[in-house]
Amino acid sequence: MKIIDRIKKQEEKNKKQKKFEAFFSFEFFPPKTTTRIESLYEKIERLIELYPLYIDVTWGAGGSTSEKTLEIATKTQKFLGIETMLHLTCSNMTKEKVDKALSQAKQNGIQNILALRGDPPQGDKEFKAIDSSFQHAIDLVKYIKSSYGDYFGIAVAGYPEGHSEAKSYEEDLQHLKEKVDAGGDFIITQMFFDTNIFLKFVQDCRNIGITCPIIPGIMIVADYAGFKKMADFTKMSVQKEITDKLEKIKDDKVAVTNFGVEVAIDMCKKLINSEVPGLHFYTLNRDNVTKILEGLELIQNCRSRREYPWRKSAHPKRKDENVRPIFWKNNSQGYIHLTDDWEYFPKHFWNTKVQKQQYKEITEDYLKKFYRIEKYEKDLPESINSTEDVSKFFVDYYEGKKDFLPWTLKPLGIGNLIIKEKLLLLSKLGLFVINSQPRINEALSTDDAVGFGGFGGFIYQKRYIEFFISLEKMNILFKYMDQFPNITYHAVNHDGTKIFTNNPENQTTTVCWGAFGCGEIKQPLIVDPICFQTVWKNESFGIWTNVFGQHYQKDSTSFKILQDIHDNYFLMNIIDHDFVTPSQVGRSVWRLFLLLEKELSNENENENENEKQI
Amino acid sequence: MKIIDRIKKQEEKNKKQKKFEAFFSFEFFPPKTTTRIESLYEKIERLIELYPLYIDVTWGAGGSTSEKTLEIATKTQKFLGIETMLHLTCSNMTKEKVDKALSQAKQNGIQNILALRGDPPQGDKEFKAIDSSFQHAIDLVKYIKSSYGDYFGIAVAGYPEGHSEAKSYEEDLQHLKEKVDAGGDFIITQMFFDTNIFLKFVQDCRNIGITCPIIPGIMIVADYAGFKKMADFTKMSVQKEITDKLEKIKDDKVAVTNFGVEVAIDMCKKLINSEVPGLHFYTLNRDNVTKILEGLELIQNCRSRREYPWRKSAHPKRKDENVRPIFWKNNSQGYIHLTDDWEYFPKHFWNTKVQKQQYKEITEDYLKKFYRIEKYEKDLPESINSTEDVSKFFVDYYEGKKDFLPWTLKPLGIGNLIIKEKLLLLSKLGLFVINSQPRINEALSTDDAVGFGGFGGFIYQKRYIEFFISLEKMNILFKYMDQFPNITYHAVNHDGTKIFTNNPENQTTTVCWGAFGCGEIKQPLIVDPICFQTVWKNESFGIWTNVFGQHYQKDSTSFKILQDIHDNYFLMNIIDHDFVTPSQVGRSVWRLFLLLEKELSNENENENENEKQI
Structure with missing residues (x-):
């Protein structure tokens, strides 16, 4: 099922219940070793019992772990029965590779793609597309639409503070609108720490005519070095009180983790109050997201959410089974x-x-x-x-x-x-x-x-x-x-x-x-x-x-x-x-x-x- | 469903239960007026609540009430949901009429035919076939088989005392064997009063290689004049004690009816002890058969026999509904x-x-x-x-x-x-x-x-x-x-x-x-x-x-x-x-x-x- 249809269903449910309820989703990345993949499956099996709306799996930069991405997504979609979105980058891929990924995804019942340009391979600082027809994410959106019609649901990335390579915030917004117009169903944003920046971004999107759902991407800080690297790379604004606090506790791993959860809960509460449709968590394959959801009281009675005594496959051909x-x-x-x-x-x-x-x-x-x-x-x-x-x-x-x-x-x-x-x-x-x-x-x-x-x-x-x-x-x-x-x-x-x-x-x-x-x-x-x-x-x-x-x-x-x-x-x-x-x-x-x-x-x-x- | 299959099912059930249980069936004739037909329907609706294995409707001699026969059989088969067998005579019918009757029967889901030669029209004493290809019942059996293959189940009539027009009892038995060999699934006998005659008849049939079920036809005496006419016409043997008793009470209608029931119960008990598969009652459109079944303790808890809260149609196309x-x-x-x-x-x-x-x-x-x-x-x-x-x-x-x-x-x-x-x-x-x-x-x-x-x-x-x-x-x-x-x-x-x-x-x-x-x-x-x-x-x-x-x-x-x-x-x-x-x-x-x-x-x-x- 397309994620956009799940989002609409949730909206209808909210309307009917006259009560606002935000959905949530989890992002994972493919580990490099078989043992770690096995342990990721176990984690995913536990986490989907919290009933996220969907999960997604990132695409290895430069396609290094791309096969694992497909393997994991197939397992979660078809066998674990959780709607899974596949990240797909294009600029670092040949057309053949993109085609292969899309056709394999379809064959395994995956119906959702997050269409991305892709970052330069590690080491390279400057960006260079492999296939000249895949310069930008929009090229991938258009390609999916032209080759697969309405089969795939497509998500696109939004940058609340502008993409680091974009000429200006305004130009970046315009690119986002073009991606949506080309076939993007909804937007997942890059991480941020200041909810005001996100809310302004949503307003700016609405002002230029972007009407689709915009889902905030939430980073859960769990170690200082990782946070530092990510913040530098994306050039995002982080409130001084957060950096100060992190500086102070940076050598105490437990304190950092707890603080990360605290920060995320605080952000999410503000976002829920502003009635964002859902929350997208960058889990980094950790399961501390459970604590955040507990803090937000978003974990419901799971049994009442089980559709059948067994887990249904999310492959579309088994949808009525x-x-x-x-x-x-x-x-x-x-x-x-x-x-x-x-x-x-x-x-x-x-x-x-x-x-x-x-x-x-x-x-x-x-x-x-x-x-x-x-x-x-x-x-x-x-x-x-x-x-x-x-x-x-x-x-x-x-x-x-x-x-x-x-x-x-x-x-x-x-x-x-x-x-x-x-x-x-x-x-x-x-x-x-x-x-x-x-x-x-x-x-x-x-x-x-x-x-x-x-x-x-x-x-x-x-x-x-x-x-x-x-x-x-x-x-x-x-x-x-x-x-x-x-x-x-x-x-x-x-x-x-x-x-x-x-x-x-x-x-x-x-x-x-x-x-x-x-x-x-x-x-x-x-x-x-x-x-x-x-x-x-x-x-x-x-x-x-x-x-x-x-x-x-x-x-x-x-x-x-x-x-x-x-x-x-x-x-x-x-x-x-x-x-x-x-x-x-x-x-x-x-x-x-x-x-x-x-x-x-x-x-x-x-x-x-x-x-x-x- | 073919009646022979229902009979076989009953046999299997008896085997499984390790307990012998005879089925029963009711024969009706088409009344001449609409009011009487309406009242027959009501009677049939009541009687089928006793769960007969099937009912059958006689064919008007010379086809005089043949249209009514078809109308009644359609109603009982399709709307009242009781397996209905249509009597069909041939010697007094043109081939066209036979064809029309069979095709209408099929269209209305009727699957069982009792194939008869037919009596001469009232008044005529000697028999004369209208269509030269339909001289005997066997011609009709063969015609049904050749034109409709296996669609129809076919019953044929047996004469425990020989047909009144047959040259000899032995020749008549031989004719019966030919009818069965030509496609008759089972035999219903002409009425009789002496069960020993019936049992001998069955033995004689077995001896010449007739292996199909032989169902005794039971006449229920209800008025003296009718009994007398029928006995004369069929030339059947009636035990002296029965005729003497009837002579004595012939003007007391209630006494005749009660005696008729008594005689039938007595006969049926003997037949059941000899393990006849079932009893076929010539009801003459009366409902005194209920009393006989009560006397034989053959009326079971009806609710437990209801397949669904509604009565199922017996039209074969609705069989799995x-x-x-x-x-x-x-x-x-x-x-x-x-x-x-x-x-x-x-x-x-x-x-x-x-x-x-x-x-x-x-x-x-x-x-x-x-x-x-x-x-x-x-x-x-x-x-x-x-x-x-x-x-x-x-x-x-x-x-x-x-x-x-x-x-x-x-x-x-x-x-x-x-x-x-x-x-x-x-x-x-x-x-x-x-x-x-x-x-x-x-x-x-x-x-x-x-x-x-x-x-x-x-x-x-x-x-x-x-x-x-x-x-x-x-x-x-x-x-x-x-x-x-x-x-x-x-x-x-x-x-x-x-x-x-x-x-x-x-x-x-x-x-x-x-x-x-x-x-x-x-x-x-x-x-x-x-x-x-x-x-x-x-x-x-x-x-x-x-x-x-x-x-x-x-x-x-x-x-x-x-x-x-x-x-x-x-x-x-x-x-x-x-x-x-x-x-x-x-x-x-x-x-x-x-x-x-x-x-x-x-x-x-x-x-x-x-x-x-x-």
Whole structure:
């Protein structure tokens, strides 16, 4: 979606609520090393939970890190689902490079470009364009418009104190108007410290007929040297009290950071009082922006802002997608990748048309890319000598002693905490639970644990448990299954040669839904038996050997045990359709496992008896 | 759907339930007068609530009532939604007539034909075919197969005692086998009284290789003369104890009827014990079959057999339709007619694709055909002298003193009884309620009043009220509307020039849904604001003048008052999205009307005060 349309939506919302609310956005730059990129992703994942309107990623000067820019923007747009704007400079680029960047951006669903001229490469003081047709940012704006029509939303840069290379402030303003007239949707300004300068700049823009939104760019001072360098380079005015204070505390890093936050809060408050539409933060890849937003009370209840229980991709072709299988609850990026080629994304309900779509194949590469256990490796058992050791690993996870399973890569989610004890029981019985959700009846849509879809709705969930189980134990479950008319199960072995189910017509079942005000019932999570028996079966079995197993030597006992589970266990899921009756009463699925526990402990007793007799 | 497929489904169900259950079906003949046809429809509507597997309509001998046969079958198949089989005879028909009948049947969604030779026209004793290529029923079977391929399901007639014109029982059996081999899906037998004869017949059929289902045809004796004529004509054996008993009571009609029921129950019990797949009743357009089914305990909880809150059409093109607007809750046949041309019927949810489909126009003819108030006319006010008289008419309806409104044509439904008092209040306030439903939270899907969709589900409804209201009173409602964030309303005047709503994007809202075991959430009833403002507005306003108004002279005061309401009132609907909170608590829509009541009574007091002062 174009950012300008998001800005307009926010304006409409403000009008409707009769209450002014500024949006905010974050700017990041591409780090140079893979490790730093990984850690940036984690930071971005945390920061987008604050619900910025969009983020943007700068373009490496001279294109040095330009490939990384595209890689990061693709990941955030398509996989993390946050509207991402790509910076693009032109003067230091050949036309071919510009073309390649734009077409790749389009292909990955990126719809917003900040069109810039670009600074001279480091070292060079004077500016020299590589391609004579790309002298100024306006050339890039015009080029995007002529080559891509209305596909891209375009932002342009404004200089509240005039561009350092411009002949005069007035001439610079005129250039800005030309950029807007050529197709710029809105303006993001260069950083400044004096809000009066910004407000005068806005007034000057309005006076010469620039009517589009003008978003102030906010620099958060975090270290003295950086601040000094930037201030010199941009020649911006900084109030004496700020420079004096910074001079005084320049060697105390913590004091500088705190002061930076304080200054930013002060500036932002003034800007919000003047009703700027939004605030654009130059984060410098730091996360101190959180403190500023807290200070401005701009962090809202996140759950009520979640549209669905999963994060939506921001790729335009997936814009109306609103239902997904529950299997990928812990790996939404994997699901987006696997379905990337789909021509049709399900809306409102999951139908046979969807069941017939082709997923990408589950390859070793796919598993390694989407289940990166490297950083958790120290938490894996050093060696595995029996399936009991595997069981112990799952017990540790559900007891909260470990923060990940190879299938989840994160601690047990808040939505599952209330059934923690039950999942622990299953682990102790040697059932390896890799996905689950409790029954929810009539929770508020703003509920911290399970809410989604905004205010005023009610949320429902059916109990769902998915686990690996040995044939012997599964047969015990089957013995009692007739007592549970409210249960549907599906089970499959690693190569799909054995399938057990009481859902022979492979009906898809909704396991999470919500009733809201206007609108139809939302049904964002389903269980699709076909998908379970094929692609998801491949993925979850593959993790035993290709992810978990990678930690061990191929010829080790540890690996052989994992291989044995892979070869002989079943992946089983159970849906309990009675979301109304509390589990203390009646025939909830948990009672089924209590029956299993009882039968297993009887067996043990019998064994002990036998031993005694011997 | 082909009846043979329904029979197979029943067989599968029996297998799955490990419990034998026989289906049943009803045969009707086309009456000769319009009044009798109307009364047959009412009878059929009642009888199909017993959930027969299908019904069939006989073909007038010599084609005398053949047009009526088609008219009745179309109505029952398409509008009443019961699978209907058309009898078709050939020997007394030209090829053109046969062709016309088959093509009309197909056009109206009829998919089942009972292929018969046909009896000689009354008076003629000997048989003579009109078209030489249609000598026998088998010719018709072959003709249907060659001309329509697999479209039609075909039943053929079997004669447990041999056809009266056949050379021998064995030859007749051989003819039957040929009919089945030529394409007959199943056999319905001629009537008989001795079940041993039927069972022997079945065995004889099996012995010569007839494997399809054989359904016994059950005659219910209801008058002596008819029985005698039929027995003579078909030359069937009747046990001596039956003829003796009938001889004895032949002048006591009630005794004959009771005995007929008794005999049938006795026969059916024997047949069910022999596990016949189903029972086909020759009803002779009487409804005493109900007593037989009661005697056999074959009448089940009807609510649990309702697939949706509305009756589905049995036209094959509508087979997957599962959502409709709530507006036509009282006129499902009108809705089927209006949407007859649609190429796409909504499944699972109501979408913009549906919003854009064209409905047929609401004409005077349409209104007269689908709102037949003739038989209720005596209940209409003799004359109307003020809108208070109209109000009184609505009050009478909601007090249960009248059994119909021109918009409903039936008493207040069981689903609305719990809000009767509230609807009465609205009528007293001069709001003319024409459609409504109470809030339902978590009702069982087998609930008598609101259940649907079979066992094991939970049903939900949002409060919905639809009424005509004057502008003044609507303005009072608007004054308080801000206090009710849980309410969405739409209002429109007769020509659509004035529209008021707090749903400016015209979002469709689900107002009835159900969560079941396997499967997605069912959402069978919605409110579509576009449809409300256009076609439904035309229909419901049209009733004031073209249905209600038809009872009065055009130049009468009565008519003028109805015309005035038509011209100046608004049609308004209100959806209360809070289906969770009971109405005693919080801000249910009913409180809005209490506020209106209070304000109106204040006005009255003020008026009275003013009068005093004068």
